[in-house]
Amino acid sequence: MTKPRYDYTCLSSGILAMTLVTGAAVSAGAPEVMFSIAASGDGSGPVSGMLSDLGAWAELDDGSTAFTGNIFGESWHVSWTTVVHQTNELLTLDSALSITNTSNQSQMFELDTLFNPDPIFADGLFEVAANISVMNLDFTGTAELSTVDDAALIRAGLGEDAVVDLYEPFYALIATGPYAIALDNQSDQMTVSGDVESSWHGSTFELSSGDLATLHTYTVISAIPSPGAIALLAIAGWINRRRAFQL
């Protein structure tokens, strides 16, 4: 198998493009969620933009917003379903991605999803879970999804400070046999403090030629009530109970 030559300049420009898009106009009503994909074998460069512009989106009845779509690159195909949900108590970002390497060489991919929420609480619990799979789309051989250099396969964070790495290097997931699937799952959590400016998922990996990978990453930050708030809740509960007994 011929190893690809990675063009990091291309990937860096993808990240830059994503940053520049931040200030761009968005579709009316759609939350600001940016998406970027770059592949080492794609001479046309990275693709990045607002998910509301790249595909379809809808405000769902439960208050969340969902984005779906697909893009064909020169040597890859990606389809996505991304759901964001923000309330006073929690913020979730859920991204389901399928990536097909349509070239005859293995390729390195870098994908990023970035959600800029409304300003949100200062303290909370940040939980990350990611399920991944790889499928061999051939009658022979294997399919391999693996880490690149020292980058974790899945990264998730809140702004620049709170970052969780899953599937740290060196990691490889291998499916053997015709149309065989290999899968794995990992999760982690941490407490965070400070205002949440953005919630993001990133993935960097190498995928064997002609094969398909899925990445399903779910992050949630839920508020941890401050001691003062807990005291107020306790008092309110005590008053309610007292009233109930008096009636």
Add this chain to the structure above:
Amino acid sequence: MNTRLHTTLALAILGVTSVAQGGLVGTFDVATSNGYNESMSLTGVALPDGTYLWSGQITQNDFTTSGTFIGSPDAPGIASVVQVVNGSDDAMAFTIDFTMPLTNPVAENLAWESSVYASLTGLDVSLSALIADSIWHVDVAGEDTAALMPYPFELVVDGHGANTAYDEGSGVVSWADGEDLSIRLSFELSPGATVMFNGGFTTIPAPAGLAIVSGMLWMRRKRRH
């Protein structure tokens, strides 16, 4: 309400496609217990290795669906990724079907292998098989060949997070005059859940068929070099 039906064909976005050759038309059907029922035609994009890729999305106010299918119509096999979100306030039943035409129908007994993987995320959510049914079906020439994740299959996430499930099977199918191969997903999804299925089905060629497939692979490889 911003109700929109949006079907995104693989060729429609960005115009960056260079592999498109035009191709086979597959049928993508989606029905829900809320009364939604839609059938759409997807044009497959020919990939360099001779397979085809179909992709389509549906966006509604109570659910979204995205399907990507990669198949080999001349050596029956198909891979699929289906993503579904239940954005309603109640549990919903889904039936999602994709039919791929076969360009070279065979007539013989063929061994098959199939597997399916489900990834579920959300807060206190569940994915379950419908009563007396399986979640994953492969129909060959109208015959229910593979059925995986049978009732009473259930996958649950307690609290916030993710969970996965996997099932596989194999057997022999008596392939007569069929001209298409279809996969079908039937399941119930709780409100607020997102599920992604990754499933595959392939027939294992008989010795004569294997020789033909090997010859085709050798010729393709030779052409590439």
